[in-house]
Each structure stands twice: as structure tokens, then as C-alpha cells.
Amino acid sequence: MSKIRKAVFPVAGLGTRFLPATKAVPKEMLPVVDRPVIQHVVDEARAAGIEQFIFITGRNKGAIEDHFDIAYELDRTLKERHRTDDLAELARDLPAAGMTSFTRQQEPLGLGHAVWCAREMVGDEPFAVLLPDMLHQSAIPCLKSMIEAQAEHGGNMIGVYEVPFEDTHRYGIVDVGDGPASALPIRKMVEKPKQGTSPSNLAISGRYILSPKIFELLGNQPRGTGGEIQLTDAMVTLQQSEPFHAHVFKGRVHDTGTKIGFLTANIAYALERDELGSELRAALRTLL
């Protein structure tokens, strides 16, 4: 596989678990501390050297597109008020002109279908997929170490993390053979195994490096669980002809698509911040 230049961000889901907050605001725009969830994930991709950011959006997701654009009126007001730090931060967060693309998934037919919508923008090269719900907190960005491992070991790569065995029935789980933790050969992928039957406690974390062959498979993929086109089903088929590796992420994964994961992410990211950490610790102690 060649260099990973493009990343796909599927952001077309309805975010029903966060209603009514997500009635008019995309769930990807909900803040973790003071940055929208999607900004955290785009930051991870930028730190990994991604050059093209492809967003699969849907109805009511316009705020995401606006977020990755210059806000002239705001910039002018900040300039007039000499808020140079804020201006610099806004400029820093913005991918350069031409680095973002947006396409609409007209119906939310599932994650696999959302990824398939990126086929023309990705073309015939390997690419990354980052689920914006899943925040990966660590000093070394998860996608960066995945790209490095993929350059060394080749094949398709799936980010995984350790979860308690008793919770494995809630996740996509991989069964792996022997190898380095950065690239364990995947024998099998199992979606939400029944309790007590899971082959491992390595859960799929929402980071993928995939070969473009996945698009052809997704295009012919019948609907799976929940009537949706599942990315995992197409990966299982692709595994018959291409190797897959699991990359064990050593940091903390927060599923911000759930209320508890979202709240925990806010606390965990705020505790890391110099200007917030000690005050938040004291506030939490008082609360508890």
C-alpha cells in the first residue's frame, strides 16, 4: 500500500441518543471542553499527516462545513478587539484551502454506506476512516502510530483497545494471532459476540486504514444488522483476499456517542488542561 493521504469522517448519523440536544445541532459539534468533537478527530488526522479530509454529511449538518471555514465577521470583530490569541487559534484549527471535501449521504443507510459515499473522492488509494464519536486520548495520536505500523507491516489495519471481558458483547471484537501489539494478525472479526463467547477482549475502536477494494465490496453489500450496510461485513469479505492487522491503542478511548462516554471525555480532557485541571479536581471533590 502507498502513503495514507486521505481520511474519511462519516458524520451523517442522526445522533438520536443525544436528543433533544442534537435536534438542531449535529452531535459532532457538541463540545469536549471548548472544541467540537469533530475538531478533536480532525486534529488527530492532521497530526498523522493526512492531507485530504473527506466528510460524509447529511441533512442538518451544515454547521460542520461552517466550522471548517473562515468566519469573516467573527475574525473582523476579534481583530477590532485585539484578540490575537483567539484569532491565531482559529487559524491554526483550519485545514488549508482545498484540503476539505464534503459529500452527502442522502439516507442514513449505515456506516458501510457512508464510507462507500467517499469512493469517488478517495479513488484508487488506501485511506483512513475515523469515527468522530470515538475520541482517542494519548500523547501520540492513534492514527499516526497506525499509519507507521501499516507502513511497516502492510495490509489493512484496524484500531483496537482492551475492554473488560464482561463488556465484550457490546463491541465489534477481533480474534488475533501472535505478533507485535502494533500489528497483530486478525483471524476473525465478530460483531457483538454473545456473553461468554468472545475470542478476545480487543474491541474495534473506530480507526481504520483500508484498501480501496473495500468500495467495490460495499457497493455490492446487502443490508446487514439493523437493515444497515455494515462496514464490518465488507471487511470480513475483504479479509478473504487481503491481510488485516489489529493495532492495539494504548491510550484512553471515549465513546462520545453515549452520554457517559461524552461526560467522561469532557472531564478527562479538561483534567489535562493546565488552566482547568486543578480547579476541576476541586469542583469534582466538592460534588462527590
Ligand code: UTP
Ligand atoms: P452511530 O450509530 O454511533 O451514530 O454511528 P448515530 O447513528 O449518529 O447515533 P445514534 O445511535 O442515533 O445516537 C457511528 C458513526 O457513523 C456515522 C455517524 O455519524 C457516527 O459518526 N454514520 C452512521 C453515518 O455517517 N451514516 C450512517 O448511516 C450511520
